[in-house]
Amino acid sequence: MDDRVREHAETLVDWSARISEGDDVVLSVSEDAHELGVAVAEALGERGANVHTTYGSAEVSRAYLRAHDGDFDENPEFERALYEHADAVLRLGGGRNTAASADVPSETRQAYGKAREGIREARMDTDWVSTVHPTRSLAQQAGMSYEAYQEFVYAAVNRDWQELADEQAKLKEVLDDGEEVRIVSEGTDLTMRIDDRVAVNSCASVAYDSHNLPSGEVFTAPYATEGEVLFDVPMTINGKRVRDVRLTFEDGEVVDYSAAQNEEVIREVVETDEGARRLGELGVGMNRGIDRVTDSILFDEKMGGTVHLALGRAYTSNFPEGREGDANDSAVHVDLITDLRTGGRLVVDGETVQKDGVFRWEDGFDG
Amino acid sequence: MDDRVREHAETLVDWSARISEGDDVVLSVSEDAHELGVAVAEALGERGANVHTTYGSAEVSRAYLRAHDGDFDENPEFERALYEHADAVLRLGGGRNTAASADVPSETRQAYGKAREGIREARMDTDWVSTVHPTRSLAQQAGMSYEAYQEFVYAAVNRDWQELADEQAKLKEVLDDGEEVRIVSEGTDLTMRIDDRVAVNSCASVAYDSHNLPSGEVFTAPYATEGEVLFDVPMTINGKRVRDVRLTFEDGEVVDYSAAQNEEVIREVVETDEGARRLGELGVGMNRGIDRVTDSILFDEKMGGTVHLALGRAYTSNFPEGREGDANDSAVHVDLITDLRTGGRLVVDGETVQKDGVFRWEDGFDG
Numbered sequence: 001m002d003d004r005v006r007e008h009a010e011t012l013v014d015w016s017a018r019i020s021e022g023d024d025v026v027l028s029v030s031e032d033a034h035e036l037g038v039a040v041a042e043a044l045g046e047r048g049a050n051v052h053t054t055y056g057s058a059e060v061s062r063a064y065l066r067a068h069d070g071d072f073d074e075n076p077e078f079e080r081a082l083y084e085h086a087d088a089v090l091r092l093g094g095g096r097n098t099a100a101s102a103d104v105p106s107e108t109r110q111a112y113g114k115a116r117e118g119i120r121e122a123r124m125d126t127d128w129v130s131t132v133h134p135t136r137s138l139a140q141q142a143g144m145s146y147e148a149y150q151e152f153v154y155a156a157v158n159r160d161w162q163e164l165a166d167e168q169a170k171l172k173e174v175l176d177d178g179e180e181v182r183i184v185s186e187g188t189d190l191t192m193r194i195d196d197r198v199a200v201n202s203c204a205s206v207a208y209d210s211h212n213l214p215s216g217e218v219f220t221a222p223y224a225t226e227g228e229v230l231f232d233v234p235m236t237i238n239g240k241r242v243r244d245v246r247l248t249f250e251d252g253e254v255v256d257y258s259a260a261q262n263e264e265v266i267r268e269v270v271e272t273d274e275g276a277r278r279l280g281e282l283g284v285g286m287n288r289g290i291d292r293v294t295d296s297i298l299f300d301e302k303m304g305g306t307v308h309l310a311l312g313r314a315y316t317s318n319f320p321e322g323r324e325g326d327a328n329d330s331a332v333h334v335d336l337i338t339d340l341r342t343g344g345r346l347v348v349d350g351e352t353v354q355k356d357g358v359f360r361w362e363d364g365f366d367g
Numbered sequence: 368m369d370d371r372v373r374e375h376a377e378t379l380v381d382w383s384a385r386i387s388e389g390d391d392v393v394l395s396v397s398e399d400a401h402e403l404g405v406a407v408a409e410a411l412g413e414r415g416a417n418v419h420t421t422y423g424s425a426e427v428s429r430a431y432l433r434a435h436d437g438d439f440d441e442n443p444e445f446e447r448a449l450y451e452h453a454d455a456v457l458r459l460g461g462g463r464n465t466a467a468s469a470d471v472p473s474e475t476r477q478a479y480g481k482a483r484e485g486i487r488e489a490r491m492d493t494d495w496v497s498t499v500h501p502t503r504s505l506a507q508q509a510g511m512s513y514e515a516y517q518e519f520v521y522a523a524v525n526r527d528w529q530e531l532a533d534e535q536a537k538l539k540e541v542l543d544d545g546e547e548v549r550i551v552s553e554g555t556d557l558t559m560r561i562d563d564r565v566a567v568n569s570c571a572s573v574a575y576d577s578h579n580l581p582s583g584e585v586f587t588a589p590y591a592t593e594g595e596v597l598f599d600v601p602m603t604i605n606g607k608r609v610r611d612v613r614l615t616f617e618d619g620e621v622v623d624y625s626a627a628q629n630e631e632v633i634r635e636v637v638e639t640d641e642g643a644r645r646l647g648e649l650g651v652g653m654n655r656g657i658d659r660v661t662d663s664i665l666f667d668e669k670m671g672g673t674v675h676l677a678l679g680r681a682y683t684s685n686f687p688e689g690r691e692g693d694a695n696d697s698a699v700h701v702d703l704i705t706d707l708r709t710g711g712r713l714v715v716d717g718e719t720v721q722k723d724g725v726f727r728w729e730d731g732f733d734g
Contacts, residue, residue, distance in 0.1 A: 024445040029422045034398065041427045045434030050443035055396045055422035060408045067412030076417035078391040081448035 001039060004154040008131070009039035012090060013047060015161050016129045016204050016213045021048035023087040026126075028056040033094035033133035040090060052082065056091065058100035065104045070111050075118035083122035088206075093298075094133035098141045102239060127206040131157065131213040132298060142294035155289040156214040156299060164216055165203035168286055170361055171218045171353070175199035178348040181222065181282060183307060185344035187230030187246065192222035192282065197318050202283075209317050216287025216302040221318035221327060222279050222309075225249040233306065233337035236295055240265050245336055253277045254311070269311055275330030281310035281318075283335075284346065284354075297335055305341040305357025310334060368406060371521040375498070376406035379457060380414060382528050383496040383571050383580045388415035390454040393493075395423040400461035400500035407457060419449065423458065425467035432471045437478050442485035450489035455573075460665075461500035465508045469606060494573040498524065498580035499665060509661035522656040523581040523666060531583055532570035535653055537728055538585045538720070542566035545715040548589065548649060550674060552711035554597030554613065559589035559649065564685050569650075576684050583654025583669040588685035588694060589646050589676075592616040600673065600704035603662055607632050612703055614678075620644045621678070636678055642697030648677035648685075650702075651713065651721075664702055672708040672724025677701060 013019045025044055029037035037053070044051050083089070101109075113120070132138060132153070139149035175181075179195040197220045201208050204215035231245040244260035254277045257266050270276055288304040301308040312330035319326055340346060341357030352367040353360055360367055380386045392411055396404035404420070411418050450456070468476075480487070499505060499520070506516035542548075546562040564587045568575050571582035598612040611627035621644045624633050637643055655671040668675045679697035686694055707713060708724035719734040720727055727734055 022440055024443050026445070027427075029424070029427070031401065034424065034426070037422070037424065038426050038430045042430040042434045045431040048436065048438075050440050050446070051431055052443075052446045052449070053422045053424065053427055055404070055420045057396070057401065057404065057420065059401070059405050060394075060396070060420055063405045063409040064412040064418055067409045069415065071415075073389055073417050076391050076419075078393070078449050078452035079417070079419045081452050082419070082445050085443075085445035085448050 001035065004150070004158060005035055005039045006042075007158045008036060008154065009043045011158060011161070012040060012129060012131055012213055013043040016131070016206065017088045017090055017127050018206055019044060019047050019049050019088060023047075023049040024052075024085060025049045026052050026054060026082065026086045026089045028054045028089065028091040030056040030092055030094045030133070031059065031096045032135040032137065033092040036092050036094070036133035040092065052086075056093070058095045058097070062101045062104050065108050065112060068108070070108050072112050072115035074115045080119050080122055083119055083126065086126050089123050089126050089128040091128070091130040092133055093130060094135040094138060096135070096137050098137055099239070129204075129206065129211050129213055130298070132296075138294075138296065141296060144294065149294075152290075152292070152294065156216075156287055156302070157289075159287075159289050161203055161205065164286065165201060165205070165208060167361075168201045168203055168216075168218050171284060171286065171359070172199040172201045174348050174353055175218060175220050180349055182347040183229065183338070183340070183344070184347065185230070185338060185340055187232070188228060188338060188344075190225065190227040190229045190249065192226070192279065193224040194220050194222050194282070196320065196323070197221050198320060200315070200317050212298055214287055214290070214299065214302060216290070216304070217283045217285050219281050219283035219315070219318070221314040222282045223328075224252045225279050226251070229309065229338065231336040231338045233293055233300060233339055234295070235297070235300070235336065237265050237269070237334060242266065252279075269332055269334050272312070272332045273330050275328050276312045276332050278311070278328050278330075279309050280312045280314035280328045280330065280333055281308070281335070283308045283310070300337055301335050303337075306337050306339050307346065308335045308337040311336070368402065371517070371525060372402055372406045373409075374525045375403060375521065376410045378525060378528070379407060379496060379498055379580055380410040383498070383573065384455045384457055384494050385573055386411060386414050386416050386455060390414075390416040391419075391452060392416045393419050393421060393449065393453045393456045395421045395456065395458045397423040397459055397461045397500070398426065398463045399502040399504065400459040403459050403461070403500035407459065419453075423460070425462045425464070429468045429471050432475050432479060435475070437475050439479050439482035441482050447486050447489055450486055450493065453493050456490050456493050456495040458495070458497040459500055460497060461502040461505060463502070463504050465504055466606070496571075496573065496578050496580055497665070499663075505661075505663065508663060511661065516661075519657075519659070519661065523583075523654055523669070524656075526654075526656050528570055528572065531653065532568060532572070532575065534728075535568045535570055535583075535585050538651060538653065538726070539566040539568045541715050541720055542585060542587050547716055549714040550596065550705070550707070550711070551714065552597070552705060552707055554599070555595060555705060555711075557592065557594040557596045557616065559593070559646065560591040561587050561589050561649070563687065563690070564588050565687060567682070567684050579665055581654055581657070581666065581669060583657070583671070584650045584652050586648050586650035586682070586685070588681040589649045590695075591619045592646050593618070596676065596705065598703040598705050600660055600667060600706055601662070602664070602667070602703065604632050604636070604701060609633065619646075636699055636701050639679070639699045640697050642695050643679045643699050645678070645695050645697075646676050647679045647681035647695045647697065647700055648675070648702070650675045650677070667704055668702050670704075673704050673706050674713065675702045675704040678703070
């Protein structure tokens with residue numbers, strides 16, 4: 001087995017999920033994530049954990065959902081009991097076709113999700129972590145060869161996470177102390193309030209309340225957004241390619257929008273509900289192992305030198321205890337990314353924290 | 368998708384497991400059984416069942432078991448809860464390598480099985496059914512091309528099971544009414560008692576207490592065995608090829624044995640414990656879709672025109688209510704097969720029931 005697969009598995013089990021002896025672990029293996037599944041099972045065996053392995057197949061789900069009449073039983077007890085008693089859920093993504101579920105009607109998908117809200121909550125109450133095994137399907141989505149994509153994934157995943165966590169702690173401190181963030185770049189001049197919010201140091205470990213591997217971002221929940229922003233990183237949203245999205249904010253709400261491609265996708269998002277017109281997240285990508293766009297939000301939003309803003313639902317982890325009710329509420333959470341590496345600036349309370357993608361504590365910062 | 372895969376899935380869900388709306392079904396998909404998994408998920412969706420899909424990978428299990436120190440937790444609650452609340456467990460076999468677990472120490476395997484006895488019991492308390500998807504690995508084990516093996520499997524699986532159940536009911540009646548069975552063939556002249564026993568009509572449906580697809584046999588629990596038997600169908604037992612096993616019985620116990628290849632395997636079996644010297648099962652294969660040996664007990668023992676005898680543990684389903692305690696007890700249950708199609712006879716209470724593999728109710732019977 002490729003040493004990088006073993007290192008990925010050990011990072012997942014030890015750094016991310018903090019598995020210890022006797023933990024009850026649900027291991028979800030996607031169609032083409034078999035090799036990583038073997039490596040993770042080996043690591044879990046070494047740690048003395050208990051393992052129940054599930055098959056995360058988009059093709060199996062699609063067949064089931066399309067055949068069902070849509071009147072789903074609520075939170076079937078056998079599956080809820082499994083997750084309620086589990087300590088951790090490790091999800092190894094990596095299917096054979098990123099469009100495998102494209103013909104499942106969205107009503108069916110929503111009805112299924114709604115009927116299983118209790119199971120989702122039980123799963124979210126565990127030390128869950130999602131990662132992906134580099135597959136040919138994901139390489140294709142990224143427009144990359146398989147070997148180049150493997151190198152890309154392992155550069156993002158197999159790194160010194162403690163070092164990155166320590167660096168990210170610096171930005172968390174700036175954001176926790178700060179009151180106003182301003183983002184300036186070509187086509188962008190946006191300000192937002194962040195006082196009374198708690199920044200999350202998202203470094204791919206449940207010990208930091210971070211559940212994706214890779215991660216590598218610091219995020220908070222902004223409000224009172226004013227100004228204009230251009231998202232110059234292309235994205236696939238609801239299966240459609242979207243380019244050069246522009247949003248105009250007044251009093252914290254989107255008052256105008258446009259896109260160079262598939263503008264109707266943005267309209268659908270913004271019109272979902274009231275909360276979808278407000279921002280739920282400001283995230284700052286800090287993973288320098290991710291140096292290119294691969295059309296996968298798990299990676300793109302963590303790219304060092306970028307920031308992302310999400311329309312819709314905020315994470316309660318960004319609010320002080322007892323103030324979680326202030327979190328922006330919406331059925332959607334749609335991330336959009338802008339690259340600050342050429343001519344961009346991130347400013348907190350009037351002081352430049354990052355210029356041209358370089359933080360002020362890094363070599364080459366020219367504030 | 369191949370229509371035969373869909374028919375296999377529908378047979379499993381409807382005839383074998385009798386799934387109905389609202390059933391909680393655990394679907395276990397082996398490494399190369401994906402296509403059948405998709406078809407079964409579709410059938411389960413149509414029936415309105417709830418599905419939890421597990422990954423039955425020998426390579427994942429091997430990695431876990433070899434890495435573990437062998438001191439396994441007893442019946443981890445998360446997994447026991449899943450099976451205790453499940454209505455049915457459908458296991459789709461078909462891995463990538465039938466020898467994938469060959470280097471897992473048998474002590475580890477036994478310790479794991481012992482620690483999970485409660486989970487096994489919970490699973491056995493459901494309407495469980497095991498089947499296999501025809502894979503290249505199983506074709507190789509059978510010494511057959513992939514296409515020929517697919518044809519073989521579907522001939523065994525996709526058939527009129529009600530018709531076979533009705534035919535098997537005839538033999539069940541003969542055995543239920545009978546007191547003594549005699550098997551005569553070249554190298555074989557064996558008698559055994561079967562009074563006070565209940566024959567099981569094993570026709571691949573939980574409605575008949577039959578849990579394998581394919582099935583196609585009638586079996587009972589003999590005792591007081593006397594005489595000699597030659598098993599002329601080659602078998603793989605504990606990973607080793609065994610040929611031409613001969614056993615001599617006196618007073619119901621093996622008093623002599625030999626084999627033309629790997630005789631030590633038979634010695635190990637017979638010396639396991641006291642019950643391993645006695646027969647636990649007499650089974651009569653009646654599935655005419657199975658017309659050749661493929662080195663898989665799931666198929667071989669159901670071959671029409673053969674009988675099999677198992678050393679060791681008896682099934683309690685062969686005993687009248689309250690008499691289950693009479694079942695022969697042993698840590699092993701090892702099936703051995705003899706072909707009666709050339710010169711063999713199956714005789715119950717002095718009357719020939721089958722000659723040269725042809726039952727007395729079939730055309731061509733020459734009793």
